[in-house]
Amino acid sequence: MIDLRLKVDPLPIVEPLVVRLLDQPVDNRTEHDAIILDIDGDRREYEYHGFSFTVHARPHESLDGDVLLVLPGQASAHRLIRANSNHNTFLVTEQCDQLCVMCSQPPKKYHFDLFDQLAVAASLAPRDAMIGISGGEPLLHKERLFQMLFAVSASRPDLRFHILTNAQHFEPQDAERLVALGSDRILWGVPLYSANPKTHDRIVGKEGAFASLEPGLATLMRAGASVELRTVVLQQNWEDLIGVAEFIATRLGFISVWAIMQLERIGYGRMNWASSFKDTSADFEQAARAIDIAAARGLKAWLYNFPLCSVPQDYRGYAPSTISDWKRKYLDFCDGCGARETCGGFFQWYDHKEGFNGLGPI
Ligand code: SF4
Incomplete structure (x- = not known):
């Protein structure tokens, strides 16, 4: 079954956050983009506005271009857009x-x-x-x-x-x-x-x-x-x-x-x-x-x-x-x-x- 929720490491946010996950920078980069830094098993670390944002997903599953909604205090993100x-x-x-x-x-x-x-x-x-x-x-x-x-x-x-x-x-x-x-x-x-x-x-x-x-x-x-x-x-x-x-x-x-x-x-x-x-x-x-x-x-x-x-x-x-x-x-x-x-x-x-x-x- 495909996961529509992904575990994330908690973020100190007070407002809902929309983040697009990218495997590499794109020409039309936006303020919502997070670029991958490291993959270790099911753990993927992204760079987001100078901070680390960590998402957990099945190894080998592409998240490139996916858009997540992270709500304050929640340890999982809604996978709103699956790019593929x-x-x-x-x-x-x-x-x-x-x-x-x-x-x-x-x-x-x-x-x-x-x-x-x-x-x-x-x-x-x-x-x-x-x-x-x-x-x-x-x-x-x-x-x-x-x-x-x-x-x-x-x-x-x-x-x-x-x-x-x-x-x-x-x-x-x-x-x-x-x-x-x-x-x-x-x-x-x-x-x-x-x-x-x-x-x-x-x-x-x-x-x-x-x-x-x-x-x-x-x-x-x-x-x-x-x-x-x-x-x-x-x-x-x-x-x-x-x-x-x-x-x-x-x-x-x-x-x-x-x-x-x-x-x-x-x-x-x-x-x-x-x-x-x-x-x-x-x-x-x-x-x-x-x-x-x-x-x-x-x-x-x-x-x-x-x-x-x-x-x-x-x-x-x-x-x-x-x-x-x-x-x-x-x-x-x-x-x-x-x-x-x-x-x-x-x-x-x-x-x-x-x-x-x-x-x-x-
Ligand atoms: S694949 Fe579809 S048509 Fe074929 S047996 Fe299964 S349900 Fe029936």
Whole structure:
């Protein structure tokens, strides 16, 4: 498993610190750069503003270009940017106004504002990077989020963002800001679990969520924003999947992508696994029909987080590898599978004893 936290020797800091680790000086050196001085086993010593900064990491693991966030009093740093990965995500808040049955990151009450530090971290990312933004619900801190996006867009127009949001906090006047940020720079990932408002609201644990989502989507549409609608398949909405496909095709044709997603067994997803997980290796019918409807209407539908062998052959082309590198694993029977190079495998926390029944090498 890839470490997203790295042990550091304590620093006498009173404010959060953003540091980029470099194996050698670069032309565009910044005040945030630390240059390596010495490596001894898992211990790496860097020079930072004349001081020594020590990071502990697995030998031979490259940290060159990685960006760390060090918080006062903490003995480990958050690895915000891994320079050699396409799977970097900023968790901007743990607060949320929903309580989804499958939430992988159950909400917390308090918010610790690190938007300024995250803007600095983004500005240090490799060229043309795509950075994920998630929560919690990022738009609960909409003004700070927009400030960060505008600041980064000004200094690093090459960067793009994929932002997960319930889209319920957009207001009509936000359309202007969305246009100014540019539709090619941000992909908004918005969950839609059912075309039936009651079912959607039940799944997200918030009455009126569906009704609030509709104007939010309208604002995104008016701004010409890029939108990825996301539907996690569950026992609770399996029979509604065709209805979702029809709803998107008739009402939301402006979206860029419809992602039909498998469940992640962590957080509330783990707690509610038995009552929520839908074994699509045993029954794929609704998903197949939903994809067919989307395709017939010219909508791009994808299957996210589906092991390839859980998908009937005719639909495997819709199932790219989507599980982030740091949380992906394969099982013993994957050894020797001809599809392993293209298959996204499983989440680290997937438990095969309670999972798909009909898997095997292909
Ligand atoms: S056997 Fe493993 S690698 Fe092959 S398709 Fe299934 S999950 Fe993917």
